[in-house]
Amino acid sequence: MKEVDRLVMRAVHWAIPLLTIGIFVVDLLTPVGIAVSILYVIPLLLTVFRSKEQESLYFCCLATSLLWLGLFFKVPGSSLLYGVLNRTLGTFVLWILALGLIRFRRLQHEAGKAEQELTLQRVECAHAEGLMMEAQQARDDADREAVRAVVGRKEAEEQLLVSQLRLESIIESAMDAIITVDEEQKVVLFNRAAEQMFGCSAQEAIGQPLDRFLPTGYREGHRRHMREFGQSGATSRRMGKLGTVMGLRSSGEEFPIEAAISHIAVEHQKYYTVILRDITDRKQTEEAHQESQRQLSTLMSNLPGFVYRCRNDRNWTFDYLSEGVSDLTGYTAQEYLVQRSISYGDNTHPGDRERVWQEIQAAAAQRRPYETTYRILTKLGEVKSVWERGEGIYAADGTLSYLEGFVTDITERKRAEHLLRQSEERYRRLIAISPYAIVVIRGDRVLFANDQAIKLFGAVKADEILGRSVMDLFHPDHHPAIRERIHELVEGRAQVPVLEEKIVTLSGRSVDAEVSAARFTDEEGPAILVMLRDISERKRLQEQLRKTERIAELGTVASGMAHEIGTPMNVILGRAEYLMDRVTEEPIKKGLQTIVTQVERITRVMNQLLSFARRKTPERGALDLKQVVEDSLEMFHERLARSQIQVELRLAEPCPMVLADADQMSQVLINLVMNAVHAMPDGGTLRVGLASEPQMVRLTVADTGHGIPREVIKKIFDPFFTTKEFGKGTGLGLTVVKGIIEEHQGSIAVESQGEMGTTFTILLPMAESKT
Amino acid sequence: MARGKTAVVLIVEDDREMRSLLCDEFCGMGYQLREARDGDEAFLAVLQSVPDAILTDLRMPAGGDDYISRLRTVAPTCPIVVMTAFGDARLRAQVLKAGANAYFDKPVHIAELKNCV
Numbered sequence: 001m002k003e004v005d006r007l008v009m010r011a012v013h014w015a016i017p018l019l020t021i022g023i024f025v026v027d028l029l030t031p032v033g034i035a036v037s038i039l040y041v042i043p044l045l046l047t048v049f050r051s052k053e054q055e056s057l058y059f060c061c062l063a064t065s066l067l068w069l070g071l072f073f074k075v076p077g078s079s080l081l082y083g084v085l086n087r088t089l090g091t092f093v094l095w096i097l098a099l100g101l102i103r104f105r106r107l108q109h110e111a112g113k114a115e116q117e118l119t120l121q122r123v124e125c126a127h128a129e130g131l132m133m134e135a136q137q138a139r140d141d142a143d144r145e146a147v148r149a150v151v152g153r154k155e156a157e158e159q160l161l162v163s164q165l166r167l168e169s170i171i172e173s174a175m176d177a178i179i180t181v182d183e184e185q186k187v188v189l190f191n192r193a194a195e196q197m198f199g200c201s202a203q204e205a206i207g208q209p210l211d212r213f214l215p216t217g218y219r220e221g222h223r224r225h226m227r228e229f230g231q232s233g234a235t236s237r238r239m240g241k242l243g244t245v246m247g248l249r250s251s252g253e254e255f256p257i258e259a260a261i262s263h264i265a266v267e268h269q270k271y272y273t274v275i276l277r278d279i280t281d282r283k284q285t286e287e288a289h290q291e292s293q294r295q296l297s298t299l300m301s302n303l304p305g306f307v308y309r310c311r312n313d314r315n316w317t318f319d320y321l322s323e324g325v326s327d328l329t330g331y332t333a334q335e336y337l338v339q340r341s342i343s344y345g346d347n348t349h350p351g352d353r354e355r356v357w358q359e360i361q362a363a364a365a366q367r368r369p370y371e372t373t374y375r376i377l378t379k380l381g382e383v384k385s386v387w388e389r390g391e392g393i394y395a396a397d398g399t400l401s402y403l404e405g406f407v408t409d410i411t412e413r414k415r416a417e418h419l420l421r422q423s424e425e426r427y428r429r430l431i432a433i434s435p436y437a438i439v440v441i442r443g444d445r446v447l448f449a450n451d452q453a454i455k456l457f458g459a460v461k462a463d464e465i466l467g468r469s470v471m472d473l474f475h476p477d478h479h480p481a482i483r484e485r486i487h488e489l490v491e492g493r494a495q496v497p498v499l500e501e502k503i504v505t506l507s508g509r510s511v512d513a514e515v516s517a518a519r520f521t522d523e524e525g526p527a528i529l530v531m532l533r534d535i536s537e538r539k540r541l542q543e544q545l546r547k548t549e550r551i552a553e554l555g556t557v558a559s560g561m562a563h564e565i566g567t568p569m570n571v572i573l574g575r576a577e578y579l580m581d582r583v584t585e586e587p588i589k590k591g592l593q594t595i596v597t598q599v600e601r602i603t604r605v606m607n608q609l610l611s612f613a614r615r616k617t618p619e620r621g622a623l624d625l626k627q628v629v630e631d632s633l634e635m636f637h638e639r640l641a642r643s644q645i646q647v648e649l650r651l652a653e654p655c656p657m658v659l660a661d662a663d664q665m666s667q668v669l670i671n672l673v674m675n676a677v678h679a680m681p682d683g684g685t686l687r688v689g690l691a692s693e694p695q696m697v698r699l700t701v702a703d704t705g706h707g708i709p710r711e712v713i714k715k716i717f718d719p720f721f722t723t724k725e726f727g728k729g730t731g732l733g734l735t736v737v738k739g740i741i742e743e744h745q746g747s748i749a750v751e752s753q754g755e756m757g758t759t760f761t762i763l764l765p766m767a768e769s770k771t
Numbered sequence: 772m773a774r775g776k777t778a779v780v781l782i783v784e785d786d787r788e789m790r791s792l793l794c795d796e797f798c799g800m801g802y803q804l805r806e807a808r809d810g811d812e813a814f815l816a817v818l819q820s821v822p823d824a825i826l827t828d829l830r831m832p833a834g835g836d837d838y839i840s841r842l843r844t845v846a847p848t849c850p851i852v853v854m855t856a857f858g859d860a861r862l863r864a865q866v867l868k869a870g871a872n873a874y875f876d877k878p879v880h881i882a883e884l885k886n887c888v
Contacts, residue, residue, distance in 0.1 A: 571788045
């Protein structure tokens, strides 16, 4: 209804002037006689709707003026009088109406005012009349607003519903717990997330004090917070501002929460809305993160070295550096990072600086990690060896941004390695100089052979032996025994006793060797260490000893015999000679002569035997064989001349000394010369030569006699073998010679070519080489 | 040793046959012979009266290596001829050093022995 009023008012406002102008124009156009001017009554009546009562009066004046003004513009005619009369009447009507209207409105107004005054008096009787107007105005406005409100209400109600639904769905579906409490801290809203968080249904929660959801220790603090917040005037406070508080589940479990709070006032009532987030998981994650950070930091600080991030420049300018650097270089991380008073490039040993740079550049260019060792100089001037590993960190456009890596001290390791190498070298040397030949076999194959072993098997390089079957190296006669021994070792015996076996050298020669073996196991499995010693020399010495012992025994027997035989033989000889002087019969004399001859023969044999048996321990020393040769030939001077034997001496000047016993050498020469003389009954040439050979001296005694037949030559050194006619030789001469020469570590060889004579060649060791 | 006088020769020999042979040989040469069967007897004989010459064996009871030197002490000037069975150069040198005047290996030709004496 107010709307209609307002429209009417607006229409009246515009209608009054329009109608007035329209009536004025119509009045001008109509003849004088027609009383159009009476139409001014209409707008006059319309002024009733205007709020001011004076307006009717003003309009009446205006209308009167226009009424009479119109008469001036009309053509004066016959009806002028009629016109004047007409207009006078009109004016009269207008004014009566205007005054009537004013009077009506005033009465009406007064009636209203009286009514208002009555009301005010009933309430408080204090308001002024002006205020009354304003109040009226306000009421009008209110009315109007009420009209308008009625129109928008439905729409607003719909919007409110939508908004409420939306809010509710937001609140219910929020991940965070949302709790609204009133000023008394009683819960008025409790969303689903809150139900889950606190393990309490909204039904149970609503109306409960908020304290119920806080652990006892936090309640007081919480109340204070709320109070302060309420007084602060702020309407909200972000999550986290309150810091971490603890929540209390209905199960009694406490848990960390993060809260945000806001407050609103609705209908003079303050409400606090708390948004809570369960940060148990986040706390745990944070704690785990902190723990891992701490671990990382502990790890880094305990690293025997340092980690870094540096720029790829020659100073290796650090951007990050762990504390370990100070243990390594003596400079603190601060000195590198903050003061920049030292650069790692300066720490690098000048001898390695360029190499390290090149290596890292090469690796960075290929985008691969680098690994290098080099020396550094510490603050105290020490040199340390370090090992570094790192890699380039590249920007998105592929340029090298940083190098990151780790550096550690390997000085001790290097030292240990050095010591280990030294120790290895020492053991290698021990094995190399071992008098035993050492061979390592695995399976059946030779894996290792030391120098002695290489020499023993007649090889020049280890490769000639390595990889060969162990059976190739031993004499086939010993193969079954060796297999048995290897089997024993493989089956678990730690070692097998020393045995004498025969090895076969690469050239096929058999050599007596003493062999012991032991099993060991290394990373590659079980293997056998074999130690061999060439015992051919020992065997020879043993053989010689055995011979010497036999000879000594023979000597003992011979000496004993000599006395027992000597006297009876002397009696026989003496008696025969005694009788020979006293008999004259030739046959008896001849018989006695035979006895004498035979006794002489026995005597010679006995003497040879004794000289063989009674060889004294030779006294060896440096000996000039030239002197011995000359002395011996001197003894034979007469004999040689008688047999018409020429002597040719070929004695090297100077001839090295030999290590020998003078008497024995003399005996050797005497025997050989005697043989030569016997070989040349009809004369000839005796050639005696002395020459120097490597480490040896060669003595040759050659004759131009009848030579020695091939079948005999093999036996000439055998005891009691003789080619001389019965009774002339003892068969011991050359045996004695050979014995003497061999005792001197020398050798004797004979060469005979039919009628061309015989040559004895003796090799004796030089004195220098044996001392 | 003059041939005019009867020279006394002491024969020291443990072997009876050998001693007998020597006696026979030297008797024929006109020497006055005395005999001893071992070193002790020879020692006594020399102490009794020093002979003009001593012909002695070496290997016999109370003989041996130092026998000659002992004998030499009691008969400083008397020629001593030693004969022994298959001696060697060492023994020979030793005997001569001990004071013997001559040394022979048995078996020895009696003629050589006679020449020497």
